[in-house]
Amino acid sequence: MKSSNSLMERGYLIIIDDIWDKEVWKLIKCAFSKKSPGSRLITTTRIVSVSEACCSSRDDIYKMKPLSDDVSRTLFYKRVFSQENGCPQELLQVSKDILKKCGGIPLAIISIASLLANNHQMKTKHQWYTLLNSIGRGLTEDQSLEEMKKILLFSYYDLPSYLKPCLLYLSIFPEDHEIMRDRLIWRWISEGLVYSDRQETSLYELGNSYFNELVNRSMIQPIGIDVEGNVQGCRVHDMVLDLICSLSSEENFVTILDDTRRKMPNSEIKVRRLSIQNSKIDVDTTRMEHMRSLTVFTSDVVGKVLDISSFQVLRVLDLEGCRDVSDVGYVGNLLHLRYLGLTDTRVKDLPMDIGKLKFLLTLDLRGSEIEVLPSSVVQLRRLMCLYVDDDMKLPTRIGNLTSLEVLDNLGLSDVDLDFVKELGHLTKLRVLRLDCDGFDDSLGKALEESISNIYKLDSLVVFLRNGLINCLSEDWVPPPQLRRLAFPSAGSWFKTLPSWINPSSLPLLSYLEIKLFEVRSEVIQLLGTLPALVYLQILDYYVYRKGHEVEAPVLSSGAALFPCATECSFHGIGAVPSMFPQGAAPRLKHLWFTFPAKWISRENFDLDMRHLPSLQRVEVRVTTKGASRQEVDEAKAALRAAAEDHPNRPVLEIGIWW
Structure with missing residues (x-):
């Protein structure tokens, strides 16, 4: 109380470093008065949820970016050589490679630099390369790195019990590997790392929450964040990978064979999970009788070094990217298999006895050479993905x-009415993507009825190659939980906006990709009332195809519309930026639109974008058909002027389509 009263009497700027727990923050903040105008508290943390607890608004959170290459190099060289330009010529390339592994993380740069500066034996280029090759493989053992390891271990031991094995599981993947989220989650589920006693709990959603928690705790680096803010995949920083490889080895969680570890560890311990990252390996299969997981990143070992058919208790078999693999006739005997990944292999056939895999949860055949799935596939009653x-x-x-x-x-171009009706029995579907050339009326009606039965559907993508979309009629009732709806083909469209696209029918819709033969102001007005809409892509098919030859109507939306939209993409629509009045689209960050340069001479064509307060990026494609060089130049100049007039100075990218 005494310190709080003292702080009330004078202003303060206080920095509190490395907060790990929201409850701790609640105690700390009690010491600070809210009645000290001009005072500021700055906190640092590695955990997103803690940062949110420390701030009254998300706008007050600054996420630290990795150091730039130049700053990283300066920090590294000054620590190792005492001056920025002190690196010998023969060490320039290896130091550049070491910095790449550090990934702009100050702790990693300082730790590695300290090791090199303090160790008098680390002077030759060969010794530097030895260090480089050990980072990220669990092989770095030096006292100079102990402080960094302590910090990383603290982060690891702070994880809840259910997250520790999920993080260690990432040691299966090679350094710098892009690990796609869904592949990882389905593998976690297949290994039993994601589990719930409650039947109503979606294991995928639970696994997704685990993945996001690892991102929020800065244990993995997110890649491919989509327009809805969903992280599509991750990388593991080499220093974190180094730690989890070491822990995985100690706990016999994962066995790794790569270019530095070509033989099994000299131990009697049985292999539980095996990751093969190099073809030049020596494998002792006698110790694999209890192996539960096999992941192969190189084709040469399959069928030559490994007899996969002998691994009778295998749960996960992931051969993604093994282009030399063409025969998997043995998989029908792997009765405990839960995950089978054959993405980007040359497998042409699945065995008929695949139906014996009663525990199979995930079957990934994308990019393989399979043309027809065996009839026994329908016996996989536990298959989730x-x-x-x-x-x-x-x-x-x-x-x-x-x-x-x-x-x-799922391709629907060569199916009968009964097949389409069968889709209606898949009532647990969350994600459905369909691809077809077109529908007759009976198939369209059957598909509409089938999708209506899938009440848990979260994402529906229909790729109809050409023509009018007639598979979802005006009186269709969409699944109430639908969040993502897309018709991505450039050659298909709805005649008008379907009446079922409205706030009451689609209250959770956050992503919409649609093409209409004609877009009017009332369409924009209606779409703007969708309460959860984050992303909108809309195209006026007629205007887009005709371009400068037609007079595109100038559309407008009302104030307070598009309350959640962060990214919008408009094509074939006149005066896109100015159609948002003051108060509309307050969160819009990214605006994408296309227009003919010929339109720039029209009196009502207005590119003003100042009323979009959150705008950060504008991408425009200007088509030149029918336009003079002067009109193209005027269009580019008008766009630059509009961007410069905006208080945020948004990034402007102009593409010219000749």
Whole structure:
């Protein structure tokens, strides 16, 4: 209380470093008065949820970016050589490679630099390369790195018990590998690392929360953040990978064979999970009888060094990217298999006895050479996730797969009415992506009824190659939980906006990609009332195809519309930026639109964008058909002037389509 009263009497600027717990922050903040105008508290943390607790607004959170290459180099050289320009010529390349592994993280740069500066034996280029090759493999053992390891270990031991094995699991993947989120989550589920006693709990959603928690705790680096803010994948920083590889080895969690570890560890311990990252390995298969997981990143070992058919208790078999793999006739005997990944292999056929895999949860066939799936696939009643290519033919009675949650890229161009009706039995589907050339009326009606039965559907993507979209009629009732709806083909469109696209029918819709034959102001007005809409892509098909030849109507939206939109993409629509009045689209950060340069001479064509307060980036494609060189130059100049007039000075990218 005494310190609080003292702070009330004078202003203060206080920095509190490295807060780990929200409850601790609640105690700390009690010491600071809210009645000290002009005073500021700055806190640092590695955990996103803690940063949110420390701030009254998310706008007050600054996420530190990695150091630039120049700053990283300066920090590194000054620590190792005492001056910025002190690096010998023969060490320039290896130091550049070491800095790349540090990834702009100050702690990593300082720790490695301290090791090199303090160790008098680390002077030759060969010794530097030895250090470089040990980073990220669990092989770095030096007292100079102990402080960094202590900090990383503190982060690891602070993880809840359910996250520790999920993080260690990432040691399966090679350094710098881009690990896609869904692949990882389905593997976690197959290994039993994601588990719930409650039947109503979605294991995928639970696994997704685990993934996001690792991102929020800065244990993994996010990649590919989509327009809705969802992280599509991750990388593991080399220093974190170094730690988890070491821990995985100590706990016999994962066995790694790569270019530095070509033989099994000299131990009697049985292999539980094996990651093969190099073809020049020596494998002792006698110790693999209890192996539960096999991940291969190089084709040469499959069938030559490894006899996969002998691994009878295997749960996960992931051969993604093994282009030399063409025969998997043995998989029908792997009765405990839960995950089978054949993405980007040359597998042409699945064995008929694949139906014996009663525990299989995930089957990923994308990019393989399979044309027809065997009829026994419909016996996989526990299958939750099926990835196929649109030209793969699925068997009849697909409705037997009643546990299916994801059915991605199903081709409907050569199916009958019964097959489409079977889709209606897949009532647990969350994600459905369809690809087809077109529908007759009976198939369209059957598809509409089937999708209506899938009440848990979260994402629906329909790729109709050409023509009018007639598979979802005006009186269709969409699934109430639908969040993502897309019709991505450039050659298909709705005649008008379907009446079921409205706030009451789609209260959770956050992503919409649609093409209409004609877009009017009332369409924009209606779409602007969708309460959860974050992303909108809309195209006026007629104007887009005709371009400068037609007079595009100048559209407008009302104030307070598009309350959640952060990214919008408009094509074939006149005066895009200025159609948002003051108060509309307050969160819009990224605006993408296309217009003919010929329109720039029209009196009502207004590019003003000052009323979009959150705008950060504007991408424009200017088509030149029918326009003079002067009109093209005027269009570019008008766009630059509009961007410069905006208080945020948004990044402007102009593309010219000749």
